[in-house]
Amino acid sequence: MTEPPSRAVPVRVRRHADGIAMDDLFRSAPGAGRPRDDTPRAGTDHPFAGASTPPRRHPPADAELVERPGPAAPGWLAVLTGAAALGSAAALLWQVRPVRAAHLLPWEWAALACLGALAVVCFGGLTRGRTGSAWVLSLFGRYRGSVRRTGLVWISPFVLRRRMDVRLRHWRSEPIAAVDAEGSALRVVVLVVWSVRDTARALYAVDDHLGYLREQVEAATARVLSQLPADAFQGGAPTLRNAEAVGDALTRLLSAECRPVGVAVFSAQPTRIEYAPEVAAAMHRRQLAVLDARHRESVLTGVIDAVDDTVTRLTSRGLVELDDFERQALVKDLTVAFCTRRGDLPRPNEE
Template identity: 65%
Template sequence: MARGLEEEDAAQEGPVPHGAPLRGAAVTEVPVHLPFLGAQKKSPPAPTQAPAPARAPRPAPAPRPAPGRRAPRVDERLREHRGPVLPGWIGVGIGGLALAGCAAVLWRAGAVPDTVVAAFGGAPRAYRGLSATHWPPLAFLGIVALLALGGLGRSRAGHAWVLTLFGRYRGTVRRTGLTWISPLLLRRRVDVRLRHWRSDPMPAVDSGGLALQVVVQVVWQVRDTARAALAVEDHVEYLAEQVESAMARVLSRLPADAFHEDAPTLRDTEAVGDALTRMLAAETEAVGIEVFSAQPTRIEYAPEVAEAMRRRRVAAIDAKHRDAVLSSVVDAVDDTVHRLTSRGLVELDDYERKALVKDLTVAFYTGRGE
């Protein structure tokens, strides 16, 4: 019975049949959302964006040149400044007062021998031992005496003290005489006098590859003690190495001798010294060294090529001398023939003129040779 009722309900809920359209009438389907368009607000039209201006193409990056050789960079953190220092008499006075205070404490405790007390005109006191009230002033005065007397030092003219604390630069002391510097600071003596250094014969080559031996004399001085002491391990050794390096670069630009032409050579020691000085000054500025002069005192060939170059030099000098003699003879012959013909003393045809020139040349050249 229940099943029959369900089937009957399902039959009633079936699809409703549509009526047939009228004959001759057009049928148009209306979308469901069209009747509700009037209630919606019309949105304003989206503004049209102006076309973005065309960007100019970026130029291709220029190729970077290969990094060349550069001088060492100066460390701006290392710059000499005045260090903490006091006159020596202040340390002596404070140390003396501290020792006198220690002696007074010991005297009050009776620990000073009677003979010493009597020598100073004091009244001896009975020794009662060092109590707890005596140790603090003794320790304090003893530390003051150690600091005051331990910081005393003698500074000589032409030298400076570079001070450091736990590896950090604390200043430079150029003061001379008796000075007091904190004993907690580590001291390093630096020579700031004008100095000169003469090298041993050093090997080098000229622009033609010929082996040379060169001796250089350098006049220099430490200008910045902080850089000289801390920027390099040993500034004197650094200078010697830079002298050899700069000398090799300067000498390789020119030939040692130009036998058959007038060209700059290494025999122009003034120009070579100027170039060497400029190069050395740039290399040593980073370590606080000022180079005043770097002059080659001797430039000679190495022993293995010295004899061959000596013969070549003699031959070049002889050829130059012969050329000078021949030029003077030719000028003399030309002047003689011109005077003879211009004054009408002789009349010469081409054959006779050539013969006269030949005879005069032989005569003049023989006379010059003698």
């Protein structure tokens, strides 16, 4: 009995306008499991739903420019080898000293030269590997590998060594100039937590990976903040005051932009979003006006509800019988009384 062929389940891949799938943003991220896809989707209540900016396309990186282990050996092995070479040279000189110390044979000179060169290479290649740093090796301008060993380590003295910090680092930006969706000038301070993940690309793919990170922070901040207004003066629309949503969008964008140069961005959070000095006063007056209008609206709503409840109870219980004129007069008197008691709204006849 043959089994029925399995049905192929179609997989729908979400793509941006430039043809980049959102799943590609996490395809090269390290880790055992697949990262959670926090990409906002259209139709959800996420503040950046339908307005996320895809990462730019980068030129293809050199396939050989990927971090790999460099040639290195434990330091104690180099120390023992150098000591053995010096000991062998000393033993050879001790044997020939009583007879012909000043007239060594050619092979003896060659042996001494080789032993001396071996000792120089062994002791000259000793260095110290620090926790949180790596040695990037190059020979004649070509990348030869990276060494992340700690403690005493031996690296060939014929290669060029450059130390690079691979610890988790944080950087606080200076106030960055940006504009929101309504064109209002803003000043934003961003805190970025990052580290160097690929030392080869961080050193050779760009001239200065820290400068590249700073430029990308400014560009990503300008792109993300231009999608929403800083404040919603009318209605309850999403704004940039949702620091968590803004930070998630910045983190995704910066992570995608910095991955080709070997820099991993773990978090990018705005620590301060404020209006620029030239528009701060006007926006402050606008905020006060909106707050005052909302307060008056809430007070007026409460007064109307109280008047309606009072009139309804009086008439439903048969305490009073009112015609239309008397009802209007009672509503007016109750409204004036409630407003006067609260002191928040002017009287109806007050000019």
